[in-house]
Amino acid sequence: MNQESAAxxxxxxxxxxxxxxxxxxxxxxxxxxxxxxxNEITAPSGHVIFSEDDISDAMYVVVSGRARxxxxxxxxxxxxxxxxxxxxxxxxxxxxxxxxxAMDDVHLLRIRSDDFYDLLSDHDEITPxxxxxxxxxxxxxxxx
Amino acid sequence: MRWSLQFFEGLFDIRRxxxxxxxxxxxxxxxxxxxxxxxxxxxxSLFVTQIGPAQLPYVYLLIAAAMGLLSIGYSRSINRIGxxxxxxxxxxxxxxxxxxxxxxxxxxxxxxxxxxxxWGSLFGAVTASQFWLLATHVFNPREARRVFSWxxxxxxxxxxxxxxxxxxxxxxxxxxxxxxxxxxxxxxTVVLLxxxxxxxxxxxxxxxxxxxxxxxxxxxxxxxxxxxxTLFQQVRSSRHLTMMVCLLTIxxxxxxxxxxxxxxxxxxxxxxxxQLTAFFGSITFYIGIFSLLFQTLATNRILKRFGVGWxxxxxxxxxxxxxxxMAMQPALWTAALLQLVDGGFSYSVHRAGMxxxxxxxxxxxxxxxxxFIDMFVDRAGRAAGAVLLLLFTAVLAFxxxxxxxxxxxxxxxxxxxxVAVKREYLHSFxxxxxxxxxxxxxxxxxxVDRATMRTLLLLLSSDDELQVLYALDLLSNTHPNRWRDxxxxxxQHPSSAVRAxxxxxxxxxxxxxxxxxxxxxxxxxxxxxxxxxxALRLQWTNSVRNRALLxxxxxxxxxxVAREAVVTAGVIQYSExxxxxxxxxxxxxxxxxxxxxxxxxxxxxxxxxxxxxxxxAEDPVIRRRIPKALALSGKQAAxxxxxxxxxxxxxxxxxxxxxxxxxxRTTAPDIIINEDLVxxxxxxxxxxxxxxxxxxxWLRVNQRNHPVFSLLLRAxxxxxxxxxxxxxxxxxxxxxxxxxxxxxxxCHIKPALRPAAIEFLDNLxxxxxxxxxxxxxxxxLDPENAFRGRxxxxxxxxxxxxxMLTNGDDPWLKAIAEELQRQIGExxxxxxxxxxxxx
Numbered sequence: 001m002n003q004e005s006a007a008x009x010x011x012x013x014x015x016x017x018x019x020x021x022x023x024x025x026x027x028x029x030x031x032x033x034x035x036x037x038x039n040e041i042t043a044p045s046g047h048v049i050f051s052e053d054d055i056s057d058a059m060y061v062v063v064s065g066r067a068r069x070x071x072x073x074x075x076x077x078x079x080x081x082x083x084x085x086x087x088x089x090x091x092x093x094x095x096x097x098x099x100x101x102a103m104d105d106v107h108l109l110r111i112r113s114d115d116f117y118d119l120l121s122d123h124d125e126i127t128p129x130x131x132x133x134x135x136x137x138x139x140x141x142x143x144x
Numbered sequence: 145m146r147w148s149l150q151f152f153e154g155l156f157d158i159r160r161x162x163x164x165x166x167x168x169x170x171x172x173x174x175x176x177x178x179x180x181x182x183x184x185x186x187x188x189s190l191f192v193t194q195i196g197p198a199q200l201p202y203v204y205l206l207i208a209a210a211m212g213l214l215s216i217g218y219s220r221s222i223n224r225i226g227x228x229x230x231x232x233x234x235x236x237x238x239x240x241x242x243x244x245x246x247x248x249x250x251x252x253x254x255x256x257x258x259x260x261x262x263w264g265s266l267f268g269a270v271t272a273s274q275f276w277l278l279a280t281h282v283f284n285p286r287e288a289r290r291v292f293s294w295x296x297x298x299x300x301x302x303x304x305x306x307x308x309x310x311x312x313x314x315x316x317x318x319x320x321x322x323x324x325x326x327x328x329x330x331x332x333t334v335v336l337l338x339x340x341x342x343x344x345x346x347x348x349x350x351x352x353x354x355x356x357x358x359x360x361x362x363x364x365x366x367x368x369x370x371x372x373x374t375l376f377q378q379v380r381s382s383r384h385l386t387m388m389v390c391l392l393t394i395x396x397x398x399x400x401x402x403x404x405x406x407x408x409x410x411x412x413x414x415x416x417x418x419q420l421t422a423f424f425g426s427i428t429f430y431i432g433i434f435s436l437l438f439q440t441l442a443t444n445r446i447l448k449r450f451g452v453g454w455x456x457x458x459x460x461x462x463x464x465x466x467x468x469x470m471a472m473q474p475a476l477w478t479a480a481l482l483q484l485v486d487g488g489f490s491y492s493v494h495r496a497g498m499x500x501x502x503x504x505x506x507x508x509x510x511x512x513x514x515x516f517i518d519m520f521v522d523r524a525g526r527a528a529g530a531v532l533l534l535l536f537t538a539v540l541a542f543x544x545x546x547x548x549x550x551x552x553x554x555x556x557x558x559x560x561x562x563v564a565v566k567r568e569y570l571h572s573f574x575x576x577x578x579x580x581x582x583x584x585x586x587x588x589x590x591x592v593d594r595a596t597m598r599t600l601l602l603l604l605s606s607d608d609e610l611q612v613l614y615a616l617d618l619l620s621n622t623h624p625n626r627w628r629d630x631x632x633x634x635x636q637h638p639s640s641a642v643r644a645x646x647x648x649x650x651x652x653x654x655x656x657x658x659x660x661x662x663x664x665x666x667x668x669x670x671x672x673x674x675x676x677x678x679a680l681r682l683q684w685t686n687s688v689r690n691r692a693l694l695x696x697x698x699x700x701x702x703x704x705v706a707r708e709a710v711v712t713a714g715v716i717q718y719s720e721x722x723x724x725x726x727x728x729x730x731x732x733x734x735x736x737x738x739x740x741x742x743x744x745x746x747x748x749x750x751x752x753x754x755x756x757x758x759x760x761a762e763d764p765v766i767r768r769r770i771p772k773a774l775a776l777s778g779k780q781a782a783x784x785x786x787x788x789x790x791x792x793x794x795x796x797x798x799x800x801x802x803x804x805x806x807x808x809r810t811t812a813p814d815i816i817i818n819e820d821l822v823x824x825x826x827x828x829x830x831x832x833x834x835x836x837x838x839x840x841x842w843l844r845v846n847q848r849n850h851p852v853f854s855l856l857l858r859a860x861x862x863x864x865x866x867x868x869x870x871x872x873x874x875x876x877x878x879x880x881x882x883x884x885x886x887x888x889x890x891c892h893i894k895p896a897l898r899p900a901a902i903e904f905l906d907n908l909x910x911x912x913x914x915x916x917x918x919x920x921x922x923x924x925l926d927p928e929n930a931f932r933g934r935x936x937x938x939x940x941x942x943x944x945x946x947x948m949l950t951n952g953d954d955p956w957l958k959a960i961a962e963e964l965q966r967q968i969g970e971x972x973x974x975x976x977x978x979x980x981x982x983x
Contacts, residue, residue, distance in 0.1 A: 011963040
């Protein structure tokens with residue numbers, strides 16, 4: 001069971017978020033706004049954070065610990081501190097393509113998509129920087 | 145009165161708030177077209193009498209080349225100086241040129257006749273294009289679809305007026321002197337333009353058409369080439385588009401034949417140039433009358449009864465008949481007939497039909513294809529027509545009869561292509577509806593034929609709720625009378641979204657149906673309340689009962705109901721609702737409607753907005769939204785309130801105020817902003833910048849290996865950039881915002897243009913600002929040489945540096961500095977390192 005906790009300061013959250021690809025063009029203050037809607041959760045080792053085909057409703061950033069991302073039982077990726085997963089959920093509520101499981105006791109920041117859209121509505125200056133990062137990512141995917 | 149306005153709205157599709165703008169713009173177009181008609185008659189007459197019609201094909205080639213050159217320079221100008229200034233400049237240049245031509249024609253130098261011929265074509269193309277571009281800024285897309293046809297009537301009347309004027313004045317004043325009359329009419333357009341700018345003070349019309357300095361995709365030759373290639377591929381991949389391009393190419397070629405034959409025969413029929421000018425004028429007059437009558441009496445009937453196919457066939461069929469007559473008897477009456485058929489149908493039913501052919505094409509492709517046709521098809525067609533004419537006249541020495549037979553062959557191809565395009569059109573339209581590729585703004589159902597309308601109305605019976613909503617969206621542009629039979633079924637639709645949309649569309653037309661009992665007492669409670677909210681704006685009496693009802697609806701738990709109530713409060717200017725409307729600025733579900741409603745109050749709402757903005761106890765989210773609302777009002781009182789509050793609010797709110805001032809400055813250039821207050825604000829920003837730069841420099845010299853420290857440095861750097869942006873925003877309140885934005889943009893985005901941008905800024909600013917702003921920009925772009933030429937810094941310690949931030953007014957820097965102090969507090973107490981940092 002994921003547990004809500006609140007141990008990080010606003011600055012700590014920004015330090016975690018500044019490595020997230022989708023926020024790479026955001027200013028530190030914008031990251032602070034994002035941090036304000038990021039909830040801290042902890043999950044014990046082996047806990048399934050989300051499963052394949054679940055509806056996407058949030059993205060996650062690892063504060064400490066590790067999580068494994070699987071597809072059909074096959075490991076695709078392991079993410080550690082400063083890394084994020086489920087990022088597209090912020091923009092698109094499609095079913096999850098992967099299953100995320102805590103490999104050890106993992107401390108995460110969870111950013112819910114609904115909260116994120118509310119934030120964009122109140123801070124419209126964030127929208128262009130998110131677009132910029134997404135466009136760069138799409139261009140990379142096309143180039144690959 | 146209400147019924148008469150409703151009748152007016154129903155008959156003409158023009159709403160009461162649009163009448164003033166429609167009259168103004170129609171008059172503007174009338175003058176522009178009249179001026180062009182007179183110039184054209186003078187130009188044609190002088191050319192064919194002084195140079196001779198045999199030279200016409202060469203001048204067609206010159207026009208095609210000149211149009212190409214002009215289109216390049218034109219798009220650059222429009223990005224540089226903005227639409228308003230461009231139109232004004234064009235008009236003033238046109239006036240001076242017309243006067244110049246009048247003077248030089250006394251010398252009878254041949255070259256000037258060529259110059260006038262080419263100039264006349266460019267003048268017509270540029271002024272018409274600028275007018276319609278202006279019109280798209282004066283009217284929003286929905287208004288445009290309804291009123292443009294009526295504004296177009298102004299253009300037709302301009303042709304009639306210009307033709308009559310030429311016919312009557314050519315003998316009295318002499319051909320050349322008519323140019324002075326044209327200059328006079330153009331001068332009148334400058335006055336009207338000023339009035340249009342004044343009416344439009346709250347919009348972006350006065351700004352540049354595109355973001356200044358931002359490179360346009362079609363700005364460089366490479367991108368133009370790429371776009372051209374992509375468009376060519378798009379055209380080739382669509383059968384419908386390929387057919388349209390072929391059809392248009394043939395039409396442009398035939399146009400060259402018509403023009404040549406008409407002028408050739410006319411020249412042979414008149415002895416004096418003034419007689420010829422008068423004849424050209426009279427033909428323009430009759431074309432105008434014919435177009436006007438046909439447009440008002442027949443175009444819509446033909447479109448609705450016979451459809452697009454016949455609409456685009458009438459012109460080539462008429463031309464075929466005229467060319468056959470010309471081949472049999474090349475005389476003045478057949479030449480006049482040819483011109484009358486061409487002009488009369490081209491400006492009425494044919495144009496309307498051709499516009500409809502674009503309907504099934506997705507909007508992005510449509511605009512690009514129209515551009516492609518203007519850029520390539522039109523020029524290529526003109527050039528091809530000129531080359532063919534040279535071949536048949538200069539080389540093969542064909543007679544007018546033979547030329548008419550050749551032209552008939554082209555027209556036969558035109559007719560065949562029109563029949564094929566007609567077949568393809570409905571197929572493409574059906575596909576467009578299925579893919580939802582047709583946009584509301586692009587669909588003028590007032591002009592579509594029955595088959596198209598039937599296809600669209602079928603969607604209203606779809607089982608798919610989204611398809612019905614889409615159809616309602618498309619129908620929202622047309623008067624409910626055209627889909628009245630469906631209203632009762634739609635209002636009983638099982639989907640609440642469909643019911644609400646139906647009411648919203650009816651409300652948009654102020655349709656009295658909404659006040660009907662079965663709507664207001666609809667079994668679905670939400671639908672009934674939406675209907676009530678809308679009905680209130682149609683039947684407002686300000687009674688106690690009305691007010692109580694509206695108050696109730698404004699607080700309704702349903703978003704759809706409350707939103708309609710907000711709109712109603714704005715429309716009827718319900719002052720009791722103002723506090724609530726301001727509250728709703730904080731809610732993104734209502735923000736747009738609430739702001740629009742507040743703006744309906746005009747000056748009256750400004751004091752309330754300012755009071756709430758200045759109130760420290762007010763919800764910060766509401767306060768942040770108020771500056772934009774004030775800016776959009778476009779009022780002087782709003783500008784005064786904003787500038788007076790600059791630097792008196794918290795850091796973030798202050799930025800909102802500054803952005804609002806920039807908006808008001810860009811969209812309402814007539815508004816005066818107190819320059820002394822702006823200069824004081826620039827000085828304050830510079831002080832803040834220096835203070836922050838001193839902290840940053842000290843911290844960089846005294847680096848700590850700590851993530852929060854690095855974060856702090858990054859945040860300070862961002863803030864320094866932000867301060868520079870604010871200073872530029874302030875400078876943009878004194879100087880042309882476009883110029884200042886261009887400098888800022890070029891300095892930050894295009895390193896190669898930095899020296900030129902800084903040089904430009906140096907020449908632009910007055911001495912006082914130059915001393916402050918130019919070095920600031922230089923050091924921002926070259927941080928290693930920071931503080932060049934400015935006062936050296938103070939001695940500081942780590943704690944002192946941080947305390948400047950923790951005691952400052954920037955909440956974010958304060959938060960990081962406090963966190964840093966907390967996390968490495970003991971290090972802060974180590975012996976102070978005193979350093980002297982010089983620039």
